[in-house]
């Protein structure tokens with residue numbers, strides 16, 4: 001008798017048979033870590049909605065408000081650690097099964113789970129630091145926060161540019177390098193595995209269909225239906241940690257990988 005419900009056994013078989021998997025992750029992989037997703041009812045993001053890019057640029061008061069909302073969200077999940085989904089994907093990367101993780105997440109939890117940077121493609125940037133919009137220089141959040149909370153002073157870059165959280169806001173152009181890397185990875189995979197995304201945010205949500213049209217199998221692992229379920233070869237509507245943890249840990253012919261020391 002199988003140890004898995006039918007859907008999970010099929011997913012395990014497909015992972016086992018694949019040569020190059022791309023995992024495409026969204027906010028759902030981080031909910032068990034205490035990072036709220038965007039669209040679930042009662043989400044803290046609805047109490048502190050991100051400011052669109054044009055408004056951030058237009059107005060100093062808006063920039064202060066954007067930072068206030070960001071720090072309110074940071075306070076909710078600053079101590080988050082990688083969960084079972086991150087650990088399972090890290091294991092599949094280390095085993096050579098997953099070539100890349102394309103993520104819409106900004107929480108840095110794939111890096112924290114031990115996945116090398118060259119295997120991670122962040123489509124929406126990273127919320128754990130700030131960046132100058134002109135010169136690209138890095139600024140640390142603790143310095144930005146101290147300046148705002150102690151003096152009400154917006155961060156300034158030596159070049160005079162505007163400093164913003166290193167995330168991609170609504171209305172901001174997508175990072176060219178990340179989009180190109182994501183496209184190459186997508187075209188190189190034979191299994192494209194969506195993990196915890198509602199697949200409604202474009203252009204990110206185009207990648208599953210690019211993979212499918214290129215001949216890859218498409219699997220969607222998400223608690224709720226998505227608009228691309230009809231295009232998928234397999235839809236697993238289940239909890240991410242519950243589903244991926246056993247697959248990656250007893251994983252069929254996967255080479256065994258040493259457990260990572262917790263960071």
Ligand code: NAD
Nearest residue numbers: 026027028037038039104105106107196197198223239240
């Ligand atoms: P989303 O909130 O639109 O969708 C998340 C999906 O995950 C939902 O359909 C939900 O049903 C599912 N889900 C939640 N917990 C799950 C679980 N334990 N098991 C299975 N499914 C689960 O998120 P999205 O598609 O990533 O789009 C939101 C946008 O907002 C992204 O562009 C992202 O940049 C940003 N965002 C990022 C984070 C983060 O970094 N963790 C969090 C919220 C929002």
Ligand code: ZN
Nearest residue numbers: 132135157159
């Ligand atoms: Zn600068």
